[in-house]
Amino acid sequence: MSKSTCSLCQLWHSSIGKKIIVALTGIVLVCFLAGHLAGNLLMYSGAEAFNAYAEFLHSMLHGAGVWIARIVLLTCLVLHVVATICLVRSNRESKGQGYENEKTSVASGSSRIMIWSGLTILFFIFFHILHYTVRVDSELAGLGDNGDAYAMVILGFQSWYVSLFYIISITLLCSHLSHGVASIFQTLGLRTRNNAQLIEKGALAYTAIIWIGFVSIPFAIYFGLLD
Ligand code: HEM
Incomplete structure (x- = not known):
């Protein structure tokens, strides 16, 4: 085994290594979400701009770019989830029957929310890919295949319960982000006493932009601002 493969194994087998992988x-x-939001906001510039972006x-x-992005994203998502599950499991094992003191129960409470919001995000991503990428709904498939991604998104949000599901999932995603983004700095040792407040505020601002931006689209479609 080469030296670099060994270093990767060592990273995976240590607790701090897994934390670094999660970060x-x-x-x-986090960067994908910002990029995806920027692209989706082109819905407000009209069908031509949004369809040109999708194209x-x-x-x-030559079509390979989207597959490279998909492979990178999927690899990151799997590593993020698997490393987190391993960390939670080894944390539980090392704590044994602990939960006696308040500090421990607060920490486990916040990580429990992270796990549940994380699992909901996974379910949402699965639904979302079937909805807009695979297009299991034949009406959406027809529009998407004709290169009218704008009409496909509008039609996809015609149903109030699909829109509500998106809004709830995006809200949970943002609850996950509000905790996760600030934790990245902590794990990578970039958080100091001087910049802690700035990091907290920056993470909150990023989360608010993501929430408002994504949620605005089903709302705008529902209220007829986009058609
Ligand atoms: C209002 C909110 C959203 C809209 C309108 C939207 C729109 C879309 C569309 C149209 C596609 C299909 C792109 C294509 O293949 O042509 C797509 C793909 C995707 N979206 Fe979203 N999206 C939204 C929210 C989200 C959120 C919150 C996430 C992350 C949790 C997300 C993650 C993805 C992923 C992973 C893909 C698959 C990319 C691919 O392989 O094609 N989206 N989205």
Whole structure:
């Protein structure tokens, strides 16, 4: 086995290594969300701009670009989830029957919320890919295949319960982000007493932008601002 493969194994087998993996993959996912939001906000510029953007994504590097992005994202998502599950399990094992003191129960409370919001996000991503990428609904498939991604998104949000599911999932995603983004700095040792407040405020501002931006789309469609 080469030296670099060994270093990767060592990283995976240590607790701090797994935390670093969660943080680094978290950065990739956080950047993806910002990029995905910026693209989706083109819905407000009209069908032509949004469809041109969708076409650009699919034709990048002669069609290979979107697959490279998918592989990178999927790898990061799997590593993020598996490393987190391993950390939670080894944390529980090392705590044994502990939960006696208040500090421990507060910490386990917040990580429990992170796990549940994380699992909901996974379910949401699965639904979302079937909805807009695979397009299991034949009406959406027809529009998407004709290159009208704008009409596909509008039609996809015609149902109030689909829109409500998106809004609830995005809210849970943001609850996950509000805790996760600040934790990245802590894990990577970038948080100091001087910048702690700035990091907290920055994480909150990023989360608020993500929430408002994504949630605004089903709302705007429901209230007829986009059609
Ligand atoms: C209002 C909110 C959203 C809208 C309108 C939206 C729109 C879309 C559309 C149209 C696609 C299909 C792109 C294509 O293949 O042509 C897509 C793909 C995707 N979206 Fe979203 N999205 C939203 C929220 C989210 C959120 C919150 C996440 C992350 C948790 C997310 C993650 C993804 C992923 C992973 C893909 C698959 C990319 C691919 O492989 O094609 N989306 N989205």
